[in-house]
Amino acid sequence: MSRIGKLAITIPDSVDINYTNSEITVKGKFGTLQNQLPESIVVTEDNGKLTVKMKEQKKDSRALHGLYRTLINNMIIGVSKQFDLTLILKGVGYRAAVQGQEIVLSLGYSHPVKIVIPNNITVEVVQNTTINLKSCDKEALGLFAANIRAWRLPEPYKGKGILYKDEKIIRKAGKSGK
CATH class of the missing domain: 3.90.930.12 (Ribosomal protein L6)
Incomplete structure (x- = not known):
């Protein structure tokens, strides 16, 4: 058991x-x-x-x-009580905005990324770089957060990307001299 x-x-x-x-x-x-x-x-x-x-x-x-x-x-x-997740955008020029039923992300691409927000999830953008997600369905919330994060996964050299709130990125040294 x-x-x-x-x-x-x-x-x-x-x-x-x-x-x-x-x-x-x-x-x-x-x-x-x-x-x-x-x-x-x-x-x-x-x-x-x-x-x-x-x-x-x-x-x-x-x-x-x-x-x-x-x-x-x-x-x-x-x-x-509802579940909540916080995503943080790290990078020069990275920002987010909510327009109607879409979240619009500027992530360094030549075009803005538009993602449709599901009905059971509420999205709030704070200071253009912090995205607060709330929902009563934990599975749908995690899946939506993973879909947003998939557009710019955190990279280990500069630490740029979309991170969860308390996530730590292990940084690599990159190219070193001789």
Whole structure:
């Protein structure tokens, strides 16, 4: 049995959970999230706590036990508190702006990079070089941040690129003399 899967999930008062044998729906202040459950996973609720259990002790159900407990916990946290990520643009002339439903990035290319913002993600640009992303869906937030970051990955020689907030770039010396 998974150590993470055994842990009970505390349900806040502001969150409403509906589950059937194959689907779980979580509603809260910041949105609604749904997820499909495999047949080997069972969700039960008692005294404001949610537990995720396995029907049988099989190899594949043991592998999914901790995963689905974490996914359900992330859904509950997302609809009650929201997840946030911060990206920092480092480089001469690098800047960002939000125009309607797009984020426009100037990253040293001959053209501005335009990325469509998904409906469930809010984007805020601070001082042209800091991008704050917020969403109740942790998976969609991470994927959108990775798509933005893919336009200019951090490089080890000058440290330029799109970085996560507390990311440290290990710098290389570059060409050295004889």
